[in-house]
Amino acid sequence: MSWSEKHVLVTGAGGFIGSHLVGLLADEGARVRAFVHYNSRNDWGNLEFLSDAQMERVEVVMGNVEDAGSVDAAVAGTDCVFHLAALIGIPYSYVAPRSYVATNISGTVNVLEAVKRRDVPRMVHTSTSEAYGTALYVPIDEKHPLQGQSPYSASKIGADKLAESYYRSFGTPVATIRPFNTFGPRQSARAVIPTVISQLLSGSDVVRLGSLTPERDLTYVEDTARGFMAVATCDEALGDVTNVGRGSAVTIGELAEMLVGMVNPDARVESVEERVRPGKSEVMQLVCGNAKAKETLGWEPTVSLEEGLRRTVEFIHEHLDLYRPEEYTV
Numbered sequence: 001m002s003w004s005e006k007h008v009l010v011t012g013a014g015g016f017i018g019s020h021l022v023g024l025l026a027d028e029g030a031r032v033r034a035f036v037h038y039n040s041r042n043d044w045g046n047l048e049f050l051s052d053a054q055m056e057r058v059e060v061v062m063g064n065v066e067d068a069g070s071v072d073a074a075v076a077g078t079d080c081v082f083h084l085a086a087l088i089g090i091p092y093s094y095v096a097p098r099s100y101v102a103t104n105i106s107g108t109v110n111v112l113e114a115v116k117r118r119d120v121p122r123m124v125h126t127s128t129s130e131a132y133g134t135a136l137y138v139p140i141d142e143k144h145p146l147q148g149q150s151p152y153s154a155s156k157i158g159a160d161k162l163a164e165s166y167y168r169s170f171g172t173p174v175a176t177i178r179p180f181n182t183f184g185p186r187q188s189a190r191a192v193i194p195t196v197i198s199q200l201l202s203g204s205d206v207v208r209l210g211s212l213t214p215e216r217d218l219t220y221v222e223d224t225a226r227g228f229m230a231v232a233t234c235d236e237a238l239g240d241v242t243n244v245g246r247g248s249a250v251t252i253g254e255l256a257e258m259l260v261g262m263v264n265p266d267a268r269v270e271s272v273e274e275r276v277r278p279g280k281s282e283v284m285q286l287v288c289g290n291a292k293a294k295e296t297l298g299w300e301p302t303v304s305l306e307e308g309l310r311r312t313v314e315f316i317h318e319h320l321d322l323y324r325p326e327e328y329t330v
Contacts, residue, residue, distance in 0.1 A: 001233040004029035009074055011035040011065055011111060012084035012126075014045025016187045017179070021082060021225040022047065026054040028229075035074045035085065038062040046186045065107030068114070075114035080122040080232050083111045086156070089190050090130070090277070093152035104155035105162065112166045112174065120173075124232050125163040127178040127241065128156050129217070134284045141289035142178070142241045149281050160241070167239035175237035177228055180245030180288040184221030184308055185315035189329040192216075193309070196256050197316045198323035200263040207260065207267055208328075210275035212253030217245045217288045220308035223301040230297040237296065245288025246301050258306075262313055275328055 008025055012018040013034030025032050036044055044060055063070030065085045075081055087093070087103045108125065115123045132140050133147025148154030166172035183193045192209065199207045227244035231237045250258075256269045276282075293299045303311075316323065 002029075003229070006030045006079045007033070007077055008080045008082065009033045009035060009078045010082045010084060011074075012086060013060075014043075014047050015084060016046060017182055017221060017224055018084045019046035019049065019186060020184070020221045021084070021228050022058060023050050023054050024222070024225050024229065026050070026057040030057065032058045033074060033078065034058050034060045035065075036060055036062050037085070038064055049186060065110055066102050068110045071110040072114040072117065075111070075118050075120060078118070078120055080124070081111065081115055081120055082124045082126075082228055082232070083108065084126045086126065088128075088152065090150045090152045093150050093155070094278075097151035100151050100155040105158045108159040108162055112162060112172060115174070116166065116170055116172045122232055123172065123174040124228055125159070125174055125176045127160045127176050128153065129178060129180040129243070129245065129286050129288065130283060131157045131160060131178065132286065134282075135287060138285060138287040139247060139289035140243070140287060142243055142292060149283055150277075164239065173238055175231050175234070175239070176241045177231045178241050178243050179224050179227065180217040180219060180243065180286055182219050182221050182224040184312055187221070187312070189323050189325075192252060192255070193259070193312060194316060194323065195329070196259045197263065197313055198320065198325040200259060200267055201317055201320055202325040204325065205264070205267045207256055207269045208272045208275065209252060209256060209269060210271060210277060211282055212256070212269065212271050213251055213284070214282060215249040215251050215285045215287065216255070217247065217249045217286050218255070218305055218308070219244065219246050219301055220303035220311075223303055227293065227297070227299050230293075230299045234297050242293050242297065243288050243290055244293055244299065245290055246305070247288050247290045249285070249287045250305070259309060259313070262309065
C-alpha cells in the first residue's frame with residue numbers, strides 16, 4: 001500500500017510513539033490529521049519536534065477521545081485511523097483508575113463507533129504488552145493469557161476486547177497491535193530509560209529506580225512506528241492481535257548498568273522503595289514472541305538496543321531542560 005496522499009488520523013499524535021508515527025507517515029506522503037489532547041496552551045506536545053517539511057503534511061486538531069463528537073469530526077474523511085490516545089502511566093493508574101476507564105475504554109469506544117459510522121477502511125488499535133502480565137511462558141506469543149496486574153493493564157485489556165468485539169459484531173476493519181516496551185527520543189521520564197539517563201546527565205552519582213530484576217523487551221521507537229504502518233496494510237491482521245517487539249530481554253538492573261557505562265561509569269544504581277510497584281502488580285518478565293509479525297507483516301527491528309540507547313542519550317543531553325531528574329515521575 002502506498003501512503004501517498006492517503007488521509008490518515010492519528011489519535012495521541014502529540015505523544016511519544018504517536019509523534020514518531022506522524023513523522024513517518026508524513027515522510028511517506030500521507031496527509032495526516034494529528035489529534036492532540038486539548039489544552040489551553042495550544043501545546044502540540046512532541047509534534048513540536050517534527051520538521052517544517054513534515055508539518056506541511058500535518059493538520060493538528062485538538063480534542064479529547066472521551067468526547068464522542070470531537071472524535072467523530074476528526075475521523076470523518078479518513079482512509080485509516082491509528083488509535084494511540086491513552087493514559088499510560090502505571091503508577092498513576094493506582095491513584096486514578098477511573099480516569100483510565102474513561103480514556104482507555106470509553107475513548108476507544110468513541111473511536112470504534114466513529115470508524116464504524118464513517119465507514120473508514122482501516123483502523124489500528126494500540127494495545128500493550130502489559131496486558132499479558134508476568135510471563136507464564138516465554139517468548140510471549142499472541143495466545144498467552146491476558147492478566148490485569150494494574151488498573152492500566154486492565155483498562156487496555158478492556159479496550160482490546162472492545163476492538164475485537166467490533167470486528168466480530170459489526171465487521172469493523174480494526175487490527176490490534178501489541179507493542180512491547182518502546183524507547184527512544186522524546187519519551188518522558190515516566191519510562192525507565194529517560195529516568196536513568198536524565199539522572200546521570202544531571203550529574204548524580206546515584207541512579208534511583210524501583211525493582212531492578214524485572215525483564216523488559218525493548219524496541220526502538222522508529223521500529224515500533226513502522227510496525228504500526230505494517231499492521232495497517234496487512235489484511236491478515238484484521239480482527240487479530242499482532243505483537244511487535246525485539247524478541248529478547250534485559251533486566252532493569254542490566255539496562256541501568258549499560259547506561260551508566262555510556263554516561264557516567266562512576267555512578268551506582270540503587271533500588272528505592274518509593275518507586276517499587278506493589279508485589280502482585282509488578283510484571284516480572286516480558287519477552288516478545290514476534291513470529292507472527294515477521295511472517296505476516298514482514299516486520300522485524302532494525303535498530304540495535306545499543307544504537308537506540310546512544311540516540312536516546314544524545315536527545316536527552318540536548319533537551320535535559322524537559323526533564324526533572326530529581327523528581328519521581330508517575
